[in-house]
Amino acid sequence: xxxxxxxxxxxxxxxxxxGKLTSHPTANEIYELVRKRLPxxxxxxxYRNLExxxxxxxxxxxxMAGTQKRFDGTxxxxxxxxxxxxxxxxDLRLPAMKSIDEAAADLSDYEILWHxxxxxxxxxxxxxxxxxxxxxxILDIKKNIIGRKD
Amino acid sequence: xxxxxxxxxxxxxxxxxxGKLTSHPTANEIYELVRKRLPxxxxxxxYRNLExxxxxxxxxxxxMAGTQKRFDGTxxxxxxxxxxxxxxxxDLRLPAMKSIDEAAADLSDYEILWHxxxxxxxxxxxxxxxxxxxxxxILDIKKNIIGRKD
DNA sequence: TTGATTGCAAATTGTTTGCACGCAA
DNA sequence: TTGCGTGCAAACAATTTGCAATCAA
Numbered sequence: 001x002x003x004x005x006x007x008x009x010x011x012x013x014x015x016x017x018x019g020k021l022t023s024h025p026t027a028n029e030i031y032e033l034v035r036k037r038l039p040x041x042x043x044x045x046x047y048r049n050l051e052x053x054x055x056x057x058x059x060x061x062x063x064m065a066g067t068q069k070r071f072d073g074t075x076x077x078x079x080x081x082x083x084x085x086x087x088x089x090x091d092l093r094l095p096a097m098k099s100i101d102e103a104a105a106d107l108s109d110y111e112i113l114w115h116x117x118x119x120x121x122x123x124x125x126x127x128x129x130x131x132x133x134x135x136x137x138i139l140d141i142k143k144n145i146i147g148r149k150d
Numbered sequence: 151x152x153x154x155x156x157x158x159x160x161x162x163x164x165x166x167x168x169g170k171l172t173s174h175p176t177a178n179e180i181y182e183l184v185r186k187r188l189p190x191x192x193x194x195x196x197y198r199n200l201e202x203x204x205x206x207x208x209x210x211x212x213x214m215a216g217t218q219k220r221f222d223g224t225x226x227x228x229x230x231x232x233x234x235x236x237x238x239x240x241d242l243r244l245p246a247m248k249s250i251d252e253a254a255a256d257l258s259d260y261e262i263l264w265h266x267x268x269x270x271x272x273x274x275x276x277x278x279x280x281x282x283x284x285x286x287x288i289l290d291i292k293k294n295i296i297g298r299k300d
Numbered sequence: 301t302t303g304a305t306t307g308c309a310a311a312t313t314g315t316t317t318g319c320a321c322g323c324a325a
Numbered sequence: 326t327t328g329c330g331t332g333c334a335a336a337c338a339a340t341t342t343g344c345a346a347t348c349a350a
Binding site: 177 | 339340341342348349350
């Protein structure tokens with residue numbers, strides 16, 4: 001496995017930019033940010049580093065709802081909340097509940113190691129404008145309650 | 151939006167095959183099953199129907215960890231558990247807790263509509279063989295606790 | 301009859317990889 | 326000096342889409 005990561009400028013700037021954010025950007029968003037400081041960096045390098053950094057525990061890779069992966073500069077157990085309106089993802093300051101794992105273990109034959117939870121709803125910026133647009137958005141909401149959306 | 155879905159043989163067979171399973175197949179797995187009965191069906195049709203069916207609430211689209219979407223023939227609130235060993239996904243018979251949404255709402259500015267939860271661990275088939283293989287698997291587990299894996 | 305649905309193939313999107321060169325240790 | 330890391334471009338995998346033909350209502 002990975003021995004030790006070298007400190008390259010690309011790696012450092014990726015970590016720095018990610019550390020500045022409280023949001024959970026996609027690989028491409030990180031690429032755009034880093035590119036302002038290192039114009040010659042490639043998207044492939046960003047992907048490779050995000051993967052390595054999350055493997056070594058320095059950042060967190062989120063692969064919950066939605067098609068794109070997102071990355072989290074802060075590690076540790078916490079839940080996430082995604083805005084149905086604009087797609088942004090925030091941390092939820094609800095501490096992860098280990099007892100849930102035990103409750104789940106009692107109900108299944110699995111050896112349970114972790115759980116993750118994601119909430120969906122409208123962020124402050126999207127609550128008002130959305131609800132004014134009517135019909136179509138209502139359907140979107142229903143879609144999200146019943147099934148899942150994108 | 152969708153008025154009413156016509157009953158085509160493709161649609162019906164997709165629903166039937168999905169209804170037979172307790173697992174949560176990927177679009178491609180469904181395609182392979184349906185193809186046995188309708189050899190000329192195309193993968194695109196399967197994708198289009200899974201999307202429409204989940205929008206109309208007849209099935210459920212799962213987009214949690216991992217890169218591929220999976221589909222669930224049974225609707226209603228329940229959680230899922232994914233095997234780290236073989237990737238299979240089962241239902242967990244733990245009823246969805248609405249109170250969690252309220253607890254989360256108190257902690258954020260979001261208007262919260264739903265939450266979903268996924269558990270990770272080893273299924274009965276993977277517990278023993280996995281733990282015997284040692285080292286590499288241990289790293290995999292750590293990876294899953296700290297960050298996330300694939 | 302007519303618009304929803306299909307099969308097919310091409311296009312998109314997000315991500316990964318091979319390779320030769322460059323640079324941290 | 327070594328072999329990890331990089332930029333670049335091509336390859337991939339999953340999913341979506343345009344289009345003309347087909348079929349359910």
